[in-house]
Amino acid sequence: MPTETTEPSSAERAQERNLSELNAGLDALETHDVMRRPISHGIARALSPLIAIGAVVLVWQTLTWLRWQPDWILPGPGQVWDSLWNQYEQDILVESVLNSIRRAAQGFLISIVVATPIGLALGLSRKLRAIFGPILVGLQQLPSVAWVPAAIIWFGLSDATIYTVVLLGAVPSIANGLIAGMDQIPPIYLRAGDVLGARGWNRIVRIVLPAAWPGYLSGLEQGWAFAWRSLMAAELIAVSPALGLGIGQMLDVGRTLGDMALVLGSILVILFVGVLVERVVFSPIRTRTLRNRGLLR
Amino acid sequence: MTIASGEHPGVTTGELEYAVRIEHVTKRYVSEGPVILDDLSLDVRPGEFVSNVGASGCGKSTLLNLLAGLDKPTAGFIETLDAPTLIFQEPALMPWLTAGRNVELALFLRGGFSRAERRAKAQELLAKVNLERSFDQRPHELSGGMRQRVAIARALAQGRSIMLMDEPFAALDAITRDLLHDELSLIWEETNLTVLFVTHNVREAVRLGQRVLLMSSRPGRFIREWQVDIDGTRRIDSPAVADLASHITDDLREEIRRHAN
Numbered sequence: 001m002p003t004e005t006t007e008p009s010s011a012e013r014a015q016e017r018n019l020s021e022l023n024a025g026l027d028a029l030e031t032h033d034v035m036r037r038p039i040s041h042g043i044a045r046a047l048s049p050l051i052a053i054g055a056v057v058l059v060w061q062t063l064t065w066l067r068w069q070p071d072w073i074l075p076g077p078g079q080v081w082d083s084l085w086n087q088y089e090q091d092i093l094v095e096s097v098l099n100s101i102r103r104a105a106q107g108f109l110i111s112i113v114v115a116t117p118i119g120l121a122l123g124l125s126r127k128l129r130a131i132f133g134p135i136l137v138g139l140q141q142l143p144s145v146a147w148v149p150a151a152i153i154w155f156g157l158s159d160a161t162i163y164t165v166v167l168l169g170a171v172p173s174i175a176n177g178l179i180a181g182m183d184q185i186p187p188i189y190l191r192a193g194d195v196l197g198a199r200g201w202n203r204i205v206r207i208v209l210p211a212a213w214p215g216y217l218s219g220l221e222q223g224w225a226f227a228w229r230s231l232m233a234a235e236l237i238a239v240s241p242a243l244g245l246g247i248g249q250m251l252d253v254g255r256t257l258g259d260m261a262l263v264l265g266s267i268l269v270i271l272f273v274g275v276l277v278e279r280v281v282f283s284p285i286r287t288r289t290l291r292n293r294g295l296l297r
Numbered sequence: 298m299t300i301a302s303g304e305h306p307g308v309t310t311g312e313l314e315y316a317v318r319i320e321h322v323t324k325r326y327v328s329e330g331p332v333i334l335d336d337l338s339l340d341v342r343p344g345e346f347v348s349n350v351g352a353s354g355c356g357k358s359t360l361l362n363l364l365a366g367l368d369k370p371t372a373g374f375i376e377t378l379d380a381p382t383l384i385f386q387e388p389a390l391m392p393w394l395t396a397g398r399n400v401e402l403a404l405f406l407r408g409g410f411s412r413a414e415r416r417a418k419a420q421e422l423l424a425k426v427n428l429e430r431s432f433d434q435r436p437h438e439l440s441g442g443m444r445q446r447v448a449i450a451r452a453l454a455q456g457r458s459i460m461l462m463d464e465p466f467a468a469l470d471a472i473t474r475d476l477l478h479d480e481l482s483l484i485w486e487e488t489n490l491t492v493l494f495v496t497h498n499v500r501e502a503v504r505l506g507q508r509v510l511l512m513s514s515r516p517g518r519f520i521r522e523w524q525v526d527i528d529g530t531r532r533i534d535s536p537a538v539a540d541l542a543s544h545i546t547d548d549l550r551e552e553i554r555r556h557a558n
Contacts (some may be wrong), residue, residue, distance in 0.1 A: 016483060016485070019476070019480060022476055027431075028440075030440035030442070031440055031443070188387055188389045191389070192366060192389035195365060196403050197455070202406060206402060206405070210394075212463070292393060292435055293435070294435060296393065
């Protein structure tokens, strides 16, 4: 009977040592060190989009040299650069960009705080999902620009208008991403969590949220994209000195003045910020998540 | 499920008669639907290792779910000394945590350990399954056998006295499975664990168990049991193991044949 613990005999000790050696041998045979790619490989990968950008600029410059269209319809890269430089020298560019990024980031963070409990509640409760799910999906389909006139009537030309539009753009995406992530949790993790005794708050924080993280992360990425787009739309429509500078306002100034170089420049800045945030914030998090879970090819 | 306590009839706090008691348990998933488990009764002594074999459809996994408290019997009752832990066929390690953190999670949910204590104890438990060097490895970096050993370490971290195992080695290759049998036997000898081990593999059941129960299929019933009286070190290819296994296999085949028409 094994119920009484006795000092292991020397034979048992030998068996134990034998077993640990056997295990170590088999483990070594069955696993292999993961080859780390050299850093130069990563840098090359990060820089490869420059090839496409270079090609676009080249075609654009060639068309300008060929005088395919007049200046006021298609200004060349040089003119667009000069226009942005001009904005920079007037201290407009940096403040506009920083203002817009700050608004988008704040709106995005508020969206996360609002959307996460909503997503969790709808992901956990079938009843709540049946009631509110369709509305949430509908809101995600609705372009948040459609809310701009309503927000202006409610809140006037104020920050509240801008944040309302940003939130209505980002919250449904984030909440739906979290719900999708929760739907895709392999049931075995939840069962394992139950067996380990994860209940209530612990179940949510230690099991459900980490297990749903890949879907949630996609929702966050999409939510950021919607926040950024909505912000640009709101800034473009809600123009007022009270609101201060922003890239959308810069774009509107270009439109008003018929300054195509400024319009194109503003568009490029909007594009650049979007790509930058994806590369610097989301891409590393996504890569890390996939690598940790062994999902990276 | 009732978790037995001191005042419960049948369990005396002094000397425990059983770790698991199943009395006339019947399970249907749908009322008036097919009977999955039919009037099962079983007592398992504390520290006993019971293997449970049966063909598909014998309701082995249903039985373990009932014992683990993940589901409730339709009739009858189940008493266990404490809430059992359950090991699945899949290791079910959390892929967002390292091997060590998986064990620490069990300790965290068990409660009562400081962060440093959790870490030290997780190290100790991984060492027990010969994985002291894999603390910081992710589940996907481990082989199937290593993952299942982490799962065992995680189950041990829960500090329960009963371990239920649902075909835990079925997905592993023969060499790895063989070593895991040795490993499990050793752990069982060193601790006072009561083990209920469910498998399709008759030899495995005899290699590990002190007692082997054969279940019928549709509905699941206990139809025969054998005491495994084999002295000394058992191996999957020991003649004594093979001998008893072939008897059990005969009965198992008889039971399967019954379903032919």
